[in-house]
Amino acid sequence: MKKPWVRKLLIGLGIFFGLILIANLAINIWLKTQLxxxxxxxxxxxxxxxxxxxxxxxxxxxxxxxxxxxxxxxxxxxxxxxxxxxxxxxxxxxxxxxxxxxxxxxxxxxxxxxxxxxxxxxxxDKKKDKKTxxxxxxxxxxxxxxxxxxxxxxxxxxxxxxxxxxxxxxxxxxxxxxxxLPVTFDHYSIKGKDIFFQPDEIYTLKVQKITTANGQVSVNNLHLAPIIDFDNFKKTYPKKKQLITASIQKIDFRDVVLKDNTVSLTNASFQNPNILIYTTDAIPDKVKKPLNFELNLGNFKLNNALIQVNKPDGNKMLFAKDVNLNIKNIEFNKETSAEMIPLRYKDFSFSGKDIQFSNHQDMNIGTFSLSPKKGDIRNISVIPKQVGSGKTTMNLTANQIVFNINKWEIVDKKLNLDVKDVLVNQVNGTVTAGTIKSTKKSNFNGIQFPVLVRNVTLKNSNLTYDSKNQPLQFQNLNATIKDIELTEKPKNGGLAVKVKDYNLTTRNFAYRTKFYNMTVAALSVGKNKIKLDQFAMKPLVSRAQFIRMIPVESDLYDLKANQVNVVGEWDFFSDNQFLHATNVSVLSANANIFRSKIPADDPKEKLLYSRLLRTIKLPMFIDQLQLKNSVLEYEEDTPKSSGPGKLTFTNFNMNVKNLNSAKMKGKPTQVDIKINCTFMETSLLSVNWGFNTADQSDRFTIAGKLNNIPAVALNAFVVPYMSVTATGTIQEMLFNFKGNPKGIGGTFNIKHKDLKVSILDKDSKKKKGVLSAVVNIFVKSDSGKFPESVVVEDVERDPTKSFFNLFWKGIEDGLKKTLIGIDVDKTKKTVEKTKEAVRDVKTTVNEAKASVKEAEKDISKAVSSDQKSPAEKPKEKKGIFRKVFNKKENPETK
Incomplete structure (x- = not known):
């Protein structure tokens, strides 16, 4: 028998469910009739x-x-x-x-x-109205x-x-x-036709068909088109940077999730997209709020795309076809957007054909491919578009640029790059340096230093680098550079470069300047060795043209050398640049130096060599510099000279020790120079020259000896300048000078024999007999067996003249005091006085002739006169001759 409370519970539940059933029935009736x-x-x-x-x-x-x-x-x-x-x-x-x-x-x-x-x-407004x-x-x-x-x-x-x-x-x-994001959801399945989407007042998006099968979404015939044309777009939206139109034949993707401002999908594939982008000159407003959008793509593929970007004037800036892009595991969010590459990815590959890029020059690329491990660019051409733009331009072609990458990753929002090798093959053309210097400071905030490039190879190239119409030409250029390390300069920005090893070879190297064309038949440059074969520096203008082109005095050079070798070590790329050559040798050089005194003097101070070496900014030290078996010619003319005077030094051998800039620690600063050569093809000359680059007073010493000089050998130089010829022999000349920027002094000694001097007319170059005879009265024709040295002193330097001008002044002063034996200026004054005396003698003789005629008249009168006695006549005759010869004696003619 059931308990009473159970019966009551069952009755209650029955009543409750009955009421619900009645209510449900009532509500259904109410909904049908009243809802x-x-x-x-x-x-x-x-x-x-x-x-x-x-x-x-x-x-x-x-x-x-x-x-x-x-x-x-x-x-x-x-x-x-x-x-x-x-x-x-x-x-x-x-x-x-x-x-x-x-x-x-x-x-x-x-x-x-x-x-x-x-x-x-x-x-x-969510702040004011919080209703659902x-x-x-x-x-x-x-x-x-x-x-x-x-x-x-x-x-x-x-x-x-x-x-x-x-x-x-x-x-x-x-x-x-x-x-x-018009909708957000977690999971989906969609199928539809004739899709239309207009997110704003600029674009409409149309899709012919979209289907989903097993999570795979397919979009057919997508079209993104602007509602307004480009001209109205620029007027209506002056702050927007670009206008896009695009059509894509097919898009496939799967597992799309739109949630909390996050778009997630996998295996997105875009087939045959055609994208056109119009750009403007607008400067967009800075975005105040950080980007609140995230994109996660498992895989992204762009297949056979056609991409074009137009400049604001409507001309092409970028064009590429057959573009293929494959990126795996893309991440885009607030954090990555602040990085140099705003996307994170696991792997990618990119390729394209017939790529064109245009700014101030047109660049064309036949094929291009890139991945995190390697890149390959082929059939490259660059053609200048604007002449005289002031920017650096290139007019060249390249067969191939290939590179392999050890590491390409983002670390702490910075790009970490380690390149294994780079090959550049068959580059031909010209690079013209720009004249406009950028005022913008380089920004490398997105790069993690150092950037490493393990090996760079340049093959079979012909390049010209033209700066200020001074082209530098390389033919058959081949180069390798190993272990390049790029670091940012901490002070003034820019990049510092360190190179472990390099080697460059080229043939028919040429460099043309305003006045010269420098050529090298073969050039080889390495980290520890430089070799030049058949070096030449030839003037591009004649001497007459050169004189008309220069505003002040300057030398014109004509140089050549069979070979130049440099051995040592140096660094010209990093912040710690230096040059330390153990040996520099120049073989069989031939140098002609011409200077004309017709242009105005150069008023600038000419630095002595010790100070000039100190002006070199980088530490430089050359243990030994050798010039072997060479020829040196110096020619100089003046407005009054008939052709240039010429000094010739053959069999020229020079040895320079410790050539330095006084900036290399631990190295000596004393420079010693020894020269041995044949002077004027007849006489042996030896010179010892020295100075200390660390000596701020720029003192120097120079001493030497010259043997057996036929005086006629000097005529080639002295005739055009002094209108003087000489015969005889200078058996030995010794000089020992010390100097500084103020002047030069020391001792001078010369031994000579049978020396005679002839003075020439400046115009006709004929010998002046009387004047030559007078001068030779004062010239010591023979110096004797043991001539004494003379002291050269108080020879002042003209700071606007070169070191060799000062040296010649010292020689000239010694010659005055030993060769002639008297002061030349005093000799000239004596000669002038002798000329005046001769003129006075001629005048006196003429006056005497006139007096004789006058006396003859007086005698005739006296003979014919009967008034005078015979005793008076002889007396009168005697007075007449006294009148003729009783003139005042000239002390100069006496």
């Missing part, structure tokens, strides 16, 4: 249906033949619905919220054959639907036909549209 009127009175919508079933317990609703409209289509504050639904299934419908809160909420909704126009509510949306649902299924979505302004936002859709956790508000 449309209730919705019409208490909501913003009008709804009608053919049948409706409601399960009060579960909240499930099933309806057919539904028609829905807004009561007030002009009310933009609520979402608008207008259209029909063949079948509606709703799970867990919130009846309470629908009745009392005037909101519709449900977990699942199924629509069969919906034909709806949806108008999104006007976005609300009038319609919300988590999961939705649509079968064979036609959906049109409009903004509250009645502008069409989204449209789709034949829509089959399944979406889980769907959220649809206009707020998400403004963030470029």
């Amino acid at each position: 449309p009127d209730y919705i019409k009175k208490n909501t913003d919508y009008q709804i009608s249906y053919k049948s409706l079933g409601v399960d009060l317990g579960t909240g499930n609703i099933f309806a057919t033949g539904i028609t829905v409209n807004n009561k007030n289509p002009q009310n933009v504050n609520v979402m608008g619905f207008q259209g029909t639904i063949d079948t509606l299934k709703v799970s867990r419908f919130g009846i309470y919220d629908a009745v009392f809160n005037k909101t519709i909420s449900t977990s699942d909704i199924y629509l069969a054959k919906p034909n709806l126009n949806i108008v999104l509510a006007k976005p609300k 949306n009038p319609v919300s649902f988590e999961n939705i299924r649509i079968n064979n639907g036609t959906i049109q979505v409009f903004k509250h302004t009645k502008q069409k936002l989204l449209g789709v036909n034949d829509l089959d859709l399944m979406v889980e956790n769907l959220q649809l508000t206009e707020d998400t549209v403004e963030n470029k």
Whole structure:
């Protein structure tokens, strides 16, 4: 027998379920008869249906033949619905919220054959209005639907036909549209045709067909097109940088998830895209808010793309076809957007054909391929587009550029790059240096230093580098550079370069300047050795042209050398540049130096060699410099000379020890120079010359000996300048000088024999006999067996003249005091006085002749006179001759 409380419980439950059944039946009856009127009175919508079933317990609703409209289509504050639904299934419908809160909420909704126009509510200020949306649902299924979505302004936002859709956790508000995400969801399945999407006032997006099969979404014939033309775009949106138009034949992707401003998908593939980008000169406003958008792509493929970017004037800036891009595991977020490469990825490959790039020059690339491990660029050509732009330009072709990469990764938001090797093959053309220097400081914030390049090879190239119309030419150029290390300069920016080893070879090397063409038959440059074969530096102008072209005095050189060798070590790339050569040898050089005194003097101070070496900025030290078996000629002319005077030094051998800039620590600064040669092809000359580059007073010593000089050998130099010839022999000349920037002095000794001097007329170059005889009175024709040295002193230097001008002044002063034996200036004055005396003698003789004639007249008168006595006549005659010869004696003619 049942207990009483059990019976009561069962009766209570029966009554309860009975009441629920009655209520459910009553509500269904009420919904069928009263719900449309209730919705019409208490909501913003009008709804009608053919049948409706409601399960009060579960909240499930099933309806057919539904028609829905807004009561007030002009009310933009609520979402608008207008259209029909063949079948509606709703799970867990919130009846309470629908009745009392005037909101519709449900977990699942199924629509069969919906034909709806949806108008999104006007976005609300979340700070002022925190009301929930009038319609919300988590999961939705649509079968064979036609959906049109409009903004509250009645502008069409989204449209789709034949829509089959399944979406889980769907959220649809206009707020998400403004963030470029019209919907957010977790899982999906979609199929539709004639899709239309207009996210803003600039673009429309159209898709012919979209389908889903086993999680794979396929999009056919996508078109992104601007609503306005480019000219109106620039006027309407002056701050926007670019306008894009694109068409893509097919897009495939899978596993799309849109959630919390995150787009996730895998295996996205774009087939045959055609992309055109118009750029403007606009400067966009700086984005104040950080990027709040994340993109996660498992794999991304771009196949057979055509890409074109136009300049603001409509001309092409970039064009490429057959572009293929494959990126694995892409990540894009707030953190990566601040990095040099705003994407993170596991691997990528990129390739393209017929690539064109244009700025101030046109670049064309036949094929291009790149991956994190290697790159290959082929058939490159660069052609200048603008003449005289002031920018560095290239006019060249290259067969291939290939490189392999050890490491390419992002570390602490910086690019870490380690290149294994680079090969550049068959580069031909010209690089012209620009005249405009950039004022922008280089920014390397996105690079992690050091950047390493292990090996660079340049093969079979012919290059010309032209700077200021001074071309530098390399033919058959081959070069290798090993272990390049790039670091940022801490003080003034830019890059510092360290190189472990390098080697360069070229033939027919040439460098042309304003006045010269320098050539080398073969050039080899390495880290420890430099070799030049058949070096020549030839003037491009004649001597007469050179004189007209220079504003002040300058030397004109004509140089050549069979070979130049440099051995040592040096660094010209890093911040710690230096040059330390153990040996420099120049073999069989021939140098002609010409200077004309016709142009104006150069008023600039000429530095002595010790100070000149100190001006070299980098530490330089050459243990030994040798000039072997060479010829040196120096020619000089003046406005008064008839042709240039010439000094010749043959069999010229020079040895320089410790040539330095006084900047290399631990190295001596004393420079010793020894010269041995044949002077004027007849006489042996030896010179010892020395100075200390660290000596701020620039003192120097120079001593030497010259043997057996036929005086006629000097005529080639002294005739054009002094109008003097000499015969005889200078058996030995010794000099020992010390000097500084103020002057020179020391001792001078000369031994000579049978020396005679002839003075020539400056115009006719004929010998002046009388003057030559007078001068030779004072010249010591023989010095004797042991001539004494003379002291050279008080020889002042002209700071605007060279060191050799000062040295010659010392020789000249010694010659005055030993060769002639008297002061030359005094000798010249004596000669002038002798000339005056001769003129006075001639004058006296003429006066005497006149007096004799006068006396003859007087004698005739005296003889014929009878008034005078014979005793007086002889006396008168004697007075007449006294008158003639009793003139005042000239002390100069006496």
